[in-house]
Amino acid sequence: MKKDIGPATAMYPSLTTIVGTVVDGRPNFLAVAHVGIMNHGQPQYISVGINKGHYSPRGIHEHGQFSVNIPSEDLMVETDYVGIVTGKNTDKSQVFKLYAGELPHAPLIKQCPVAMECRLHQVVDFEKHEVFIGEIVKTWADESVLTDKGHVDPAKVRPLLFDMGTVSYYGIGPALGGCWNVGKKLKKG
């Protein structure tokens, strides 16, 4: 029996990220889980959706650059913290250790095993939110979270997943099967 639960977002859990910007000359960070993957290929585009009331959008509009850092479970408290307090009245530039990449206005977080530097490609405007579509310029990763083939291994990153309904963070579970593979058994002929 299916129940009508209204026009609720059921796209959770989603990946928790920390968006890095430079606002008023200072690095600023915001936890953002309303994110998306736009395409597959090069250039590669991703999206981050941010409420217009936040401080971070100023930096993205001013510099056309931002970073998307992927925290592991170990960084849950700090990640949550930068989603609670606003850069408008709190200096968040000292919460993390930073490192320099290619883009001067896309601050990168050392404690995050993976991070992407993005150049702003397009803004999709909604009433209360802006969706910033960024082109990934460069991705950095700890060697310890890479597979033998050089890909990021989610089991090693242990990312934080976000759910709005239960207002909880979740870890990821075990690998269940191969994509574009396990379904082959249903193919006919």
Added chain:
Amino acid sequence: MKKDIGPATAMYPSLTTIVGTVVDGRPNFLAVAHVGIMNHGQPQYISVGINKGHYSPRGIHEHGQFSVNIPSEDLMVETDYVGIVTGKNTDKSQVFKLYAGELPHAPLIKQCPVAMECRLHQVVDFEKHEVFIGEIVKTWADESVLTDKGHVDPAKVRPLLFDMGTVSYYGIGPALGGCWNVGKKLKKG
């Protein structure tokens, strides 16, 4: 030590969905994990990014409607299957049991514990992909996956997460802590 791994997408794992459309008068389904949450509020918008070579976009363009169904781990094989074979030469209308919602061109999958009916709001065009931004018109859920408060519970849905690097599906792990809560301990004063 951070390693430059090129402009790789590190936004995985992402939620695996099955996008339902009506193409050439027949329900069609495609596994899509390049998805996103655009905003928070009403109207609520989500995105699905689909390669232009696929069959499904025709139905979305023609009818301005599509469904986004959330499969559980139990449906991994069928989900993978509808990502492997194309509606251009395979009838996928019989893979799942369907039910009717409000929109006639957004077919809903009974075996999926949660599903959203979407009206097309905007198309963001990339070279090889289109990102379909849909407004959620109605969301359906099995009562068995809801919390006492009527929210979708990820631990009960047991969604499939997708990772491109390791080409694997993952389950979700345990709840780790409360959002907008665990970070409070870092607040000063």
